[in-house]
Amino acid sequence: MKKSVFLGAVAATGLVAGVASAGTLDDVKARDQLICGVNISLTGFGAPDANGNYQGFDVALCKALGAAILGDANKVKYVGTSGETRFTALASGEVDVLIRNSTWTFSRDTDLKFDFVAVNYYDGQGFMVKKELGVSSAKELDGATICIQTGTTTELNLADFFKANNMTYNPVTVLDDAEGQRQYVAGACDAYTTDASGLASIRATLPDRDNHIILPEIVSKEPLGPLVRHGDNNWGDIVRWTFYSLVAAEEYGITSANVEETASSTQNPEIKRLLGVEGDLGAMLGLDKDWAKRAIAATGNYGEIFEANIGAATPIGLARGLNAQWTQGGLLYAPPFR
Amino acid sequence: MSEIHAQTVRFVRETMLPPAVPPRSEAGAVRWLRENLFSGPVNIALTILGLALLYVVLQAVVPWLMHSVWNAKSLGECREIVAQTWGPDASGACWAMIRERWPQYLFGFYPQELYWRPTLAFLLMFVALAPVLFSGLPRGLLWFSAVYPMLAFWLLWGGAVWWWVVVALGFVLAYAAFRLAVQRSSTIIAGAAALAVLVGWSLFAIDPLAALIQRVLPASIAPVSSDRFGGFLLSITIGITAIAGSLPLGILLALGRRSDMPLVKMLSVAFIEFIRGVPLITVLFVASLLLQYFLPPRTQFDIILRVIIMATIFAAAYIAEVIRGGLAALPRGQYEAADSLGMDYWQAQRLIIMPQALKISIPGIVSSFIGLFKDTTLVAFVGLNDPLKGITQVVRADMNWKGIYWEPYVFVGAIFFLICFGMSRYSMYLERRLKRDNR
Structure with missing residues (x-):
């Protein structure tokens, strides 16, 4: 001042x-x-x-x-x-x-x-899904609905990964991490993707964390x-x-x-x-x-x-x-x- | 047929019937319901739809509020308590977060031992506002209102008191220059002289003079830097300053736009239309990012000050148009009456035009103020910690409260509602009090 x-x-x-x-x-x-x-x-x-x-x-x-x-x-x-x-x-x-x-x-x-x-x-970008989806690899996510923050490199990485593997997905865009977590928990999307360190901290705070898994694939270098x-x-x-x-x-x-x-x-x-x-x-x-x-x-x-x-x-x-x-x-x- | 007709006795009642209670369907709640909610097939359908909607909302919100938890250390603990008390499927609000973090929502990262300073500034604000808002109070209090801005900024940012005293002195000098010049020439020239004194004073006198007095007679309180500001402290500081600044600026712009002088008129129109034509976020980004490139490297031009200036000129453009509406609504006769009394331009404005134009504009002005106050949450986009997004994201970054979603919004929304509703009620009071017409 x-x-x-x-x-x-x-x-x-x-x-x-x-x-x-x-x-x-x-x-x-x-x-x-x-x-x-x-x-x-x-x-x-x-x-x-x-x-x-x-x-x-x-x-x-x-x-x-x-x-x-x-x-x-x-x-x-x-x-x-x-x-x-x-x-x-x-x-x-x-x-x-x-x-x-x-x-x-x-x-x-x-x-x-x-x-x-x-x-x-x-770090690297990963995916978190609900166990009940029965998916064990990101390559099985063809046609899945995925929550993704807009305007980030994660959005571009996601597009690259699905294109490279000849798969399709429906993006549900969210503004920030809290929004993404909310949408994922509420069931608006099958998978949530962000940096693996972020996924780990989100999973740690979920009330039913054992029902969620982080898929082994890391799709980007961060x-x-x-x-x-x-x-x-x-x-x-x-x-x-x-x-x-x-x-x-x-x-x-x-x-x-x-x-x-x-x-x-x-x-x-x-x-x-x-x-x-x-x-x-x-x-x-x-x-x-x-x-x-x-x-x-x-x-x-x-x-x-x-x-x-x-x-x-x-x-x-x-x-x-x-x-x-x-x-x-x-x-x-x-x-x-x- | 004819015999029957002949035997019919014509009856004429000679006494009044005692008043009877109206039929049940025509009185009280039943009648109100029938007339307002079930008066026709469309309304019946709408009523049922509305009730169903209300039920859907309430059955989600009411249990959530009923299951509120106030004492917990983390969101996980909240969930455990809710599950233990109300069953595993119940959901409940976790107000324990507010209980732990409310100082941050109110004060941001302001040093805790200095909370009394913004609190005192906030309370004194009402003392300063009272004589402005309510005409029944002694006029002498207005002196305090004039001193208050300097006092409040000193309390909030701290530092040497002399700096603000010298600033106040600058205003006194500018006023003196105005009075001196106005006797000799026109009001415009006097205004320019006052402005010149203010600019010269702030450029050359304030810092050295304040430093000098401080060296001779040290009097300062602990300084607090702008990055410690946040939460409602930030919103209210920006909001109130911009509101107080935008009204006079808006009046001047409105007058400028209706002025006969082409240059003044052109500048006012250009300013108003430009500012109204760009979104507030753009203006804020200019304040935060673009100015950094124009200013010399490592200049510390306070970000809150930048935002306040931008918010003020942004609001002033809207206020100017609202007041111009009020001016346009005045009958021509009012201007001619002022002229016929031999008043000059400023006298006419001050005594005849403005009191009426402002009265007409009150609802619009207060709407602009309310909008401005709510817009202060947009400062989150330039890295300031507004209560809605800034502080909330900080709270959510804490592992204990990560995943909390509705509670911060409900809490911040409630406080915003209280303040904005208060402003709205005051404007209605003011309208009633100023009602002079015979409609």
Whole structure:
């Protein structure tokens, strides 16, 4: 509200527009606050709780970034973005980084001028059906009525999948997830399709969850990851390597509880470099030596974040699946820290 | 035949019959039912159809409301309680969600320890509105109404009190400039002078002066940023500000459209027609997305302020047309009477034309206000947490309440109804009070 003099801003627009700033890292440090664009309403990934504090899998990465850069996981301001506003918020500089379960696609990376720096969750589109339908594979859904959110990539994926398999379907379009869940439960459609993580959380809240099954087919690739603006590569590096420090920490068994102890006792040179005991990787990013240590201490390594927000112990109960370490048959593979 | 006729005695009653109760079919509820519900085959069919429809709705809604659960930690627990108490097939409303989340529906993410500030601003709003709405109250209270907007914004957003004091000072200076200029030249020039003072003041004086006083004499309360606003706090802030702003702006536009000066007239027509020609969502998207590209990078031009400005000019265009209708309804004689008394344009408008035109326009104006207030829920599309969609989707993202569907809509709808119904009743009261004609 304050210091936003409307007329002055309008008058100055033509003069100052286009003047690039010194760099996102300098801005963040000068502000002493990281502004993180997150989802305002995705169960387990990003949403405010009853007290208005943001919680979730994506939010935890924001906290780790805040800790790595500013030394305090609480120096993060969360901007809840909707599907429509998220990319504008990032492009216009309203947020420093967007960690909002956004799918890494070719056109977003190139045409929209963003950089996806990593993939923090490998998702994919699935189907949920009632058991009584007697279907055990998505390939048996020929002629089915399917609830689908409009204006999303899931709508396009669905069309692709049915065309590729030479099948037909009747779409029942819904506005958002709550609407889709409602229609599916009320029996307006045979199947509901959205990202598999979303299906799992919906199924977990159904009163008769044992009567519903999620079909094994995953019909699309949805690599969700943090993204930054084109053109500030140093800032992209910071986000990328802070994320990989959490992945590497899980691989090497470093947790938020034992990170200090590991730093002082470890003999593994890779861990020594990661935690800043040896070498000075932080300086190459423009940060100090302990950046990764703080990031891990803030909310834990990747596995801890996963288990705390969306893992098997939570009501959502997602299995690691593709999001396991490469040593466990998953896709998480942190490049070497050297 | 003729004998019979001859023996017939002609009878003439000489006393009045005592009044008898009307036949049962012609009195009370029976008669009302017969006349209103069963007066003909079409009406009988419609009545039966209506009753059947009513039954279908009620038999779904009434048990659902009867089985309400107020104490639970999650939707699952609600369902368990309903199933235990009313049987496995029963369905019931889960108001426990409202019980846990009502602060978010009212205040959004406003810091909990500061809830008293919006509450106080809300209560003071009635004090400020009272002298405007009810003429029986002492006129001195109007001073409070004039100060109230600044006081309310200060309470809501916090920060240094001096900033708002300096803003208020700007208004005082603008008024002084107006009074000075109006004695020497025309009202239009005086208005322009006042506007120039306001713009100059806001561009060059407010921030430095406020900072200076703040340094000498610090007086501030904890600032609250706009992204903490949500729920009905947001709706009412946007709604009331836009309502208060759009009425004067609408009057000016209506006068501009009927003006004899071609430039003023053309600008007013263009503004009104353009704004009325685009949907509100488009205007909001412009406020939220497009302005971001025009403004210098990293400018923090408050999103709520942007939305308020857009909502105000949007409503002003509609109000202008409603008032123009009122102006057109006035007989020409009223204008000529004003001229014959030697009044100038503004005197005529203030003393003769506007009081009558506004009175005629009351139903239309209040309709626009009600529409505007309900339209505040559209801010959900630009990422603000309106009560209907914004807060509801946040609540549904909570694993405990995921899958809850009707309850948030019923709750938010009920509050909207109360407010809009209140506005409507007030407008009817105002119409009755201002009734001067001899229809």
